[in-house]
Amino acid sequence: MEEKSNVKRKRKPYWKKEGFQAYMFMLPTLIGFPVLCAYPMIYSLYCAFCDWDGINAPVFKGIKNFKYLLFVDPVFLKSLKATFMYALINVPVTLILGLALALLLNKKLPGIKLFRVIYYLPTIVPGVAAIILWQFIFKSDVGLLNGILGQLGIAPVGWLTDEKVVLFSLSMIKWWGVGGMMIIFLSGLQSVPADVFEAASLDGATGWEQFRYVTFPMITPVVFLQLITGLIGCMQSFAEAQIMTGGGPNFASNFISYDIYVNAFTNQKYGRACAESWILFLIILAFTTLIFKKSESFVYYEND
Numbered sequence: 001m002e003e004k005s006n007v008k009r010k011r012k013p014y015w016k017k018e019g020f021q022a023y024m025f026m027l028p029t030l031i032g033f034p035v036l037c038a039y040p041m042i043y044s045l046y047c048a049f050c051d052w053d054g055i056n057a058p059v060f061k062g063i064k065n066f067k068y069l070l071f072v073d074p075v076f077l078k079s080l081k082a083t084f085m086y087a088l089i090n091v092p093v094t095l096i097l098g099l100a101l102a103l104l105l106n107k108k109l110p111g112i113k114l115f116r117v118i119y120y121l122p123t124i125v126p127g128v129a130a131i132i133l134w135q136f137i138f139k140s141d142v143g144l145l146n147g148i149l150g151q152l153g154i155a156p157v158g159w160l161t162d163e164k165v166v167l168f169s170l171s172m173i174k175w176w177g178v179g180g181m182m183i184i185f186l187s188g189l190q191s192v193p194a195d196v197f198e199a200a201s202l203d204g205a206t207g208w209e210q211f212r213y214v215t216f217p218m219i220t221p222v223v224f225l226q227l228i229t230g231l232i233g234c235m236q237s238f239a240e241a242q243i244m245t246g247g248g249p250n251f252a253s254n255f256i257s258y259d260i261y262v263n264a265f266t267n268q269k270y271g272r273a274c275a276e277s278w279i280l281f282l283i284i285l286a287f288t289t290l291i292f293k294k295s296e297s298f299v300y301y302e303n304d
Contacts, residue, residue, distance in 0.1 A: 098181030188222035
């Protein structure tokens, strides 16, 4: 019989164990979430019920800030309207435009990758730089758009000074940067199995029927993702109003995020700004929850 080995198996140092390494990877989130996310949110909720100038200690005042915003403040409701209108214009247009571009660029043609890069380029331009560029384009006197209109004999348009036009002008910036959405749609289109299209073709389905009954149902999870992120992005729009219009004219582009900024850093009403932030959070939460509930009727998953 072989002699039994009495040598004990050498144990791994604890820092080499899989469990320890997993917790070390989780450590930044375990520390960062409560410190950088949870605590500021809880503290801002407390400040929403206080008068606070950002310097002295907050003084509890109950629902005073919420009552002022909802029933007294003439600017808040205009900001709410401007934000909703901006989202209503941009969310469907960017979804349709991004999907249309993805369908056009989802072809095996010479040089197609170059066109994909060209359409994606606006996405990598820094946001502030892009807004300043468009600010020059929209200028009433020396702007590019009015210069072109003048050459055609058309009167200049107050792209940023006319309250009936300003939201459309700011929306053009969103449409210009639709390349990011286009890339995500393109990845969704390329994940659809080719044999499904072959089967549809053999059954005599036209191009439109293939899109309606095959392509679109297969990419509805991507559409759902883009709908949620697009809505949240529009509801949180800030830089366009802050840099280009200052919330004007007549508060037509005074988005809620910009109004929060003005209340906090211009008016030193930090408690009111916190209350407004929580109202915006609850609005986004309500819309997101509603879309999630309704998604069961139009989002198709392969395991359904």
